[in-house]
Amino acid sequence: MKFRWICFLPILLFSCVPSKRAMQNDSTTEKRFAENIVIAHRGAWKHTHTPENSIASLKAAIAGGYYGSETDVHMTADGQIVVNHDPTYHKKDIQTSTLEELRTIPLANGEPLPLLGQFLKEITTQHRTRLILEIKSSTRGKEWATKTVRKVVEEVKRYHAQPYIVYISFDYAMCLEVLRLQPDAEVQYLNGDKSPQEVSAAGLSGIDYNLSVFKRNPQYFADSRNLGIRTNAWTVNDSTLVDWLIENKVDFITTNEPEMVLRRTSR
Ligand code: MG
Numbered sequence: 001m002k003f004r005w006i007c008f009l010p011i012l013l014f015s016c017v018p019s020k021r022a023m024q025n026d027s028t029t030e031k032r033f034a035e036n037i038v039i040a041h042r043g044a045w046k047h048t049h050t051p052e053n054s055i056a057s058l059k060a061a062i063a064g065g066y067y068g069s070e071t072d073v074h075m076t077a078d079g080q081i082v083v084n085h086d087p088t089y090h091k092k093d094i095q096t097s098t099l100e101e102l103r104t105i106p107l108a109n110g111e112p113l114p115l116l117g118q119f120l121k122e123i124t125t126q127h128r129t130r131l132i133l134e135i136k137s138s139t140r141g142k143e144w145a146t147k148t149v150r151k152v153v154e155e156v157k158r159y160h161a162q163p164y165i166v167y168i169s170f171d172y173a174m175c176l177e178v179l180r181l182q183p184d185a186e187v188q189y190l191n192g193d194k195s196p197q198e199v200s201a202a203g204l205s206g207i208d209y210n211l212s213v214f215k216r217n218p219q220y221f222a223d224s225r226n227l228g229i230r231t232n233a234w235t236v237n238d239s240t241l242v243d244w245l246i247e248n249k250v251d252f253i254t255t256n257e258p259e260m261v262l263r264r265t266s267r
Helices: 002-016 020-026 055-064 116-123 142-158 172-181 196-201 211-216 219-227 239-247 258-265
Strands: 038-040 068-075 081-083 130-135 165-169 186-189 206-210 230-234 252-255
Touching: 038 055, 038 258, 055 068, 055 116, 055 258, 068 116, 068 142, 068 252, 081 116, 081 142, 116 130, 116 142, 130 142, 142 172, 165 172, 172 186, 196 206, 196 219, 206 211, 206 219, 211 219, 211 230, 211 239, 219 230, 239 252, 239 258, 252 258
Parallel strands: 038 068, 038 252, 068 130, 130 165, 165 186, 186 206, 206 230, 230 252
Antiparallel strands: 068 081
C-alpha cells in the first residue's frame, strides 16, 4: 500500500503546481496581442454589415484578428458609461439623458445601446485584439469630464481589462487624468496639436493623429520612434495613403477598411 502512495506522490505534487499556461492566463501583463498594425475604427462594421460601435462590430474585429478595435464612450446623466460615437443618440443628448431613456430605441441590429461593461466583458474573452477606448470630450464642463474618466477607469479595473486597453482622447486634460488614476495606462492623444516631444514628456504613450498631421509633419514618425512612443493615424481608408504610412513605418492605422489594410501589410 505504502509503495502505491509513493508512486502517486509526484503526480499529486505536480497537479498542485499551476501550469505555465495557467500562470500566463492569470497574468495581467503577459497578453500576446496580434502583431499587425490594424485598428478597426468603431469595430469592423463596414463589410460585416453590422452597426458601428455595436457588440457585433466588436466581435467582427476580434474575428478579423486585428490588433485593435476602436470605440467611443460617453457618460449618461445617471453615471452609466455607454458606447456611441456622437454626443447624441437618436436626437437625445447622452450626457443629460438616463440610460433607460436612451435605451428606448435599439441599434439597427436590435442590440440595446451598449454599455462599456459589455465591451470589456467581450474583449477579455480573448487575447488577440485590444480595445482602443476613446473617452469623448465632455459637453458639461471640467467636473463632468473628470467624473467620466474616473468612471471609465473604474469600469476597466472592475473587469481586470487594463492590459487590453489603449485610452485615446481629444481632450488633453482627460488623457492626463487617465494617467493620474492608472499610471501604467497606455494613453494616446488625438488632437494633433502637440509634438511627440511634448506628448512623451507628459508620460503619454503615443500620438493618434489625423493623417493630415503626419503629412504636414513626416518627421513625427522618426521623432516618435526615437522617443519610444507609438504613432497611430486616422481614419485612413485609401490604399495609396495606407502604403505611404506603411513606408513610413507607422505603428498603427485606424481604418474603416481593416480587411484592406491587413492585406496590404501582409504583402
Ligand atoms: Mg473615435
